[in-house]
Amino acid sequence: xxxxxNGYEAVIPRFGYDKNTGLPLRVGSAEFAFRLIKExxxxxxxNFFIYTPVEPSKDLPxxxxxxxxxxxxxxxxxxxxxxxxxxYKDKNNLDVFFSPTHYLPLFSVVPSVVSIFDLSYLxxxxxxxxxxxxxxxxxxxxxxxxxxxxxTISESSKNAIIEEYKLASDKVHVVYPGIKELINxxxxxxxxxxxxxxxxxxxxxxxxxxxxxKNIARMVxxxxxxxxxxxxxxxxxxxxxxxxxxxxxxxxxxxxxKFLEFVPDEELSELYKNAICFVLPSLYEGFGLPILExxxxxxxxVTSNTSSLPEAGGDAALYFDPEDSSxxxxxxxxxxxxxxxxxxxxxxxxxxxxxxxxxxxxxxALHVLKEVANA
Numbered sequence: 414x415x416x417x418x419n420g421y422e423a424v425i426p427r428f429g430y431d432k433n434t435g436l437p438l439r440v441g442s443a444e445f446a447f448r449l450i451k452e453x454x455x456x457x458x459x460n461f462f463i464y465t466p467v468e469p470s471k472d473l474p475x476x477x478x479x480x481x482x483x484x485x486x487x488x489x490x491x492x493x494x495x496x497x498x499x500x501y502k503d504k505n506n507l508d509v510f511f512s513p514t515h516y517l518p519l520f521s522v523v524p525s526v527v528s529i530f531d532l533s534y535l536x537x538x539x540x541x542x543x544x545x546x547x548x549x550x551x552x553x554x555x556x557x558x559x560x561x562x563x564x565t566i567s568e569s570s571k572n573a574i575i576e577e578y579k580l581a582s583d584k585v586h587v588v589y590p591g592i593k594e595l596i597n598x599x600x601x602x603x604x605x606x607x608x609x610x611x612x613x614x615x616x617x618x619x620x621x622x623x624x625x626x627k628n629i630a631r632m633v634x635x636x637x638x639x640x641x642x643x644x645x646x647x648x649x650x651x652x653x654x655x656x657x658x659x660x661x662x663x664x665x666x667x668x669x670x671k672f673l674e675f676v677p678d679e680e681l682s683e684l685y686k687n688a689i690c691f692v693l694p695s696l697y698e699g700f701g702l703p704i705l706e707x708x709x710x711x712x713x714x715v716t717s718n719t720s721s722l723p724e725a726g727g728d729a730a731l732y733f734d735p736e737d738s739s740x741x742x743x744x745x746x747x748x749x750x751x752x753x754x755x756x757x758x759x760x761x762x763x764x765x766x767x768x769x770x771x772x773x774x775x776x777x778a779l780h781v782l783k784e785v786a787n788a
Contacts, residue, residue: 414786416453417500417523419512420465420482421492423447423473428622428649433677436472438649440622442530444702445566445590446513447473452775454480459779462507464499466491493519493552509786511778513564515549517556524785527560528588529553531699531720532573533626540625542652554578561785564588564778566700567721586781591771592705601683610673616643617745618688618712620681620703621695623658623672624651628694628717628735630660635694635741637664642689642745644670647681685710690748693717694735701725705769708762713755715744729761 423446426437439447453461454474461480463469469482476482483503487495497518500510504522512518513528534541534549541549557563557578563585565571571585606612617636621627629646636644644666661670676684685691691707693716704714704725716722718732726732731748733740748755 414459414783415462415506415508416459416782416786417462417464417503417507417510418450418453419492419496419510419514419518420446420450420463420469421496422514423450423463424465424467424470432675437470438675440649441699442514442528444593445528445530448591448593448771449513449775449778450474452771453779456775456779462503464496466495490519492516497521509782511782512556513778515556516552517559519555521559524561524788525559526562526564526782526785527556528564528566529557529570529574530566531570531697532577533697533699535577536573536697537626540653560584561788562586562781564781566590567724569721569724570699586777588774588777588781589769590700590702591769591774592702592709592766599679601679603683603687606680606683610645610671612645612671613643615641615689616645616687617715618645618647618684618691618707619693620647620691620706621693622651623648623654625653625657626696628696629657630663631735631738632692632694632741633660633666633670634664634738635745636669637666638739638742639745639749642669642749645684645688646670646672647674647676647684649674682710685712688712690715690745692741692745693722694733694741695719695722696735698722698725704730705766709766711759711763713748713758714762715741715748727761727765729758729765731758 422443428438431438451474457479462483464483466486468484497520500518500521500523507523510523510525517525517527534546538546568587571587574585575582661667685707690713693701693704695717697720701722707714714726714730716726716730717735731744733744
């Protein structure tokens, strides 16, 4: 089988580059695309053609006889127009085309599959920039309708997509993502990290983009109800972040909340291991990968009871109403006061994290691509 893949988000970083390595900083759909492409490179029974607007970064797989990059530039709308023309020229050399980045080319004579991670832009439109919202709604609908199959990352998102776009249930397939491997090239001492970032002994951790949908301000409000506990927020600034950064002052906890825009992998793994718990208070998530990342490193998880988050956390997490700061605080306090509960959650978390891998995700995605190609 000859498979074309849209590699745009794997090489064009939305949040810039790692200052130390120069590699793209990938989150969300970019991470999904990157990880699947890495797994596809290991598959020798099919031929893969990865279309990109720039040369692949050094952390992407090297070319082989069955894995090639097709690099080309486009003056306007690389995916919609440039990629459309390129695929048309290559139509006799492709059995199926896969876009793991929410959008399909405008015209494609090759049977296509698109990944749609969630419908947060419809559920919370006020949390998006007008330009992004328009693109997501118009271009997203077009891509979903044109695709022969849709891949999403949770049953929650699958049900929402089917209901919103009136699709047959067998057109939408769930492929759960794997867990990011945190690179650990050096030994890290937590005492050194406390000095470096000014972290106190008792802290809870949040990892994710700083944007309204993540509900960070309400988590800060919850922290104001728990004495002597510090909140460490690790993540790049997204959009509408000004009010979030001001929330510690608003709730009188400026000295107990720290925003760390970037933390190297080896330091992040140490933060997971030493945090009282990991808290993800999102209003809506397509899946919630940081939950599994935390569990992998033995960090108990307290998270929202909405959207797909119970799928990610299973019976290994504590759940709260993300609209209620008192409930968030209460669940954190419950974990703080019960050592047995904490131990049980850590053990269950290890088991939950082992259920997910990028190898498994790639095999499931390939199964969908084969079905479309054969049809």
